[in-house]
Amino acid sequence: MKRKKYMIVIWVAILLLVLFWFYNKNRGSVTKMDHSQAENVYVEDFGANGEDSKDDSRAIQKAxxxxxxxxxxxxxxVGNxxxxIQKGIVIEEGVELEFGQNTRLMVEGNFRVIEVEKNASISNGIIEIVDKDFDSDVIYLDGKQRFWSWERTQIQNVTIINSSNSHRGxxxxxxxxxxxxxxxxxxxTNINIAGFHTGVKLEAEKPQSNRSKNFINGNRFINLTLDDLVRGIDIDSAVGPPNESSGNIFSGLQIQISPSTEKVLTVNGSDNRxxxxxxxxQLLKRGNEIIEFGKESARNDFYSNLEAEYILDKGTQNYYSSPENKANQ
Incomplete structure (x- = not known):
């Protein structure tokens, strides 16, 4: 009798083990099926936590x-x-990285944080630099990707902060x-940038070959807030081919000066607005020329509340409004 009970216990244990094995096996296949039918990928499924002190870079890149x-x-x-992040990530073509409104990437180290490929996008959230040694790019787009009008590349509703007080990057x-x-x-669209050396940089370098050309043209920057930057917007190119930055539109700018500010806007390029x-x-010395149109600038338009004494124009046919101009109209 005792032996019979003993055998029953053994068979029950074996049955439970088999059921447990099948459960885990099917669970894995269901997960794969769910992924194939899902609309979203969650970084937690690849090992990210967001609530500990471990590096989540690899898990986010896997996702x-x-x-x-x-x-x-x-x-x-998602979530607060x-x-x-201790290593840079690349948002690959066709992928959207979506944050919760108060979700943060905490950047530790000195590296390019996010490279965005064409037809990729970022929306919402906060990217915060907490390392004083950081001196790189936070969000980076490379012209090798050849971004054009029919792609869906966009950056929107993102706050980018350097809270280390280094004013670098x-x-x-x-x-x-x-x-x-x-x-x-x-x-x-709707991007806040604070605490860096440069807020926004458009850089078209002169190519090595005289037959080649590159350009950064026709981009829209809508509702940017720039705060406590050494340099706000820096456009660095020639006035025209072979390396040009032209026709870029910055509208709804809100720029907060700080004692660290040296330049609000520097332009070498053409037909930007x-x-x-x-x-x-008033935090700056009177006559401190924080707006500069360089020698390689032409036909750029600048509309603001800034008086003319803060503007230096070395270019050709650039236009800027000022309270004095408005009063004389």
Missing amino acids: INFSKKSNIGKVKL KNYI IGLHLYAAELDDYICFVNF FEGMIWDV
Whole structure:
């Protein structure tokens, strides 16, 4: 009798083990099926936590890679979490990285934080630099990707902060250097940038070959807030080909001066347009030329509340409004 009970216990145990094995096996296949049918990829499924002190870079990149491979397209970081980043990530073509409104990437180290490929996008959230040694780009677009009008590349509703008090690094960097590199018709909307050396930099380098050209043209920067920057917006190119930055529109600018500010706007390029408000100029010395149109500038327009004494124009046919001009109209 005792032996019979003993055998029953053994068979029950074996049955439970088999059921447990099948459960885990089917659970894994269901997870794969769910992923194939899902609309979103969550970084927690790849090992990110957001509530500890571990590096989440690898897990976030895995989620992005899986999103591209599976054609799901959207990677989510949700909740009031702080994801730690100790290595740069690349948002691959066709992938959207979506944060919760108060979700943060906490950047530890000195590296390019996010490179955005064409037809990729970032929305919402906060990217915060907490390392004083940081001196790189936070969001970077490379003209080798050849961004054009029919793609859906966009950056929107993002706050980029350097809270280390170092005033180093670049918040948003668009770069073109080689043959037929270009960044055109990308929308950047509702972005706050604070505490860096440079807020926004558009850089078109002169190519090595005389037959080649590159350009950063026709991009829209809508409702940017720039605060406590050494240099606000820096456009660095020639007035025209072979390396030009032209036709870029900055509208709804809100720029907050600080004692660290040296330049609000520096332009070498053509036919760019800027419109916005500049606050607390009284923090600077009178006549401090915080707006500069360089020798390689032409036909740029600048509309603001700034008096003419703060503007230096070395270029050709640039136009700027001022309270004096308005009073004389």
